[in-house]
Amino acid sequence: MMKILLLILLINTNLISQSDTIRYKHVTEEYENKNNITIIKRTVTGNELHVYYKKITSFGPIYYFRDNSPITEKEFIDSTINNMKVEK
DSSP: OHHHHHHHHHHTGGGOOSEEEEEBSSEEEEEEEETTEEEEEEEEOSSSOEEEEEEEETTSOEEEEETTEEOOHHHHHHHHHTTOOBOO
């Protein structure tokens, strides 16, 4: 259920304001819109600290990064969603 909700959030990036932050148990997620690019930044804590980015351009391509190095969409999803548990 959580993965479905998260994917809906990622698809509906037009609903995101200029800057929003969502906190999970091991992941902090920040949204930012600037220069026709929506940036989703996920900081994953645990055994190691890693920063993941998903950059969605208004003209089509989507780019994924881990600690400023390019990664695949699968790596982005596997490394971030698996660590996401809603904080209570």
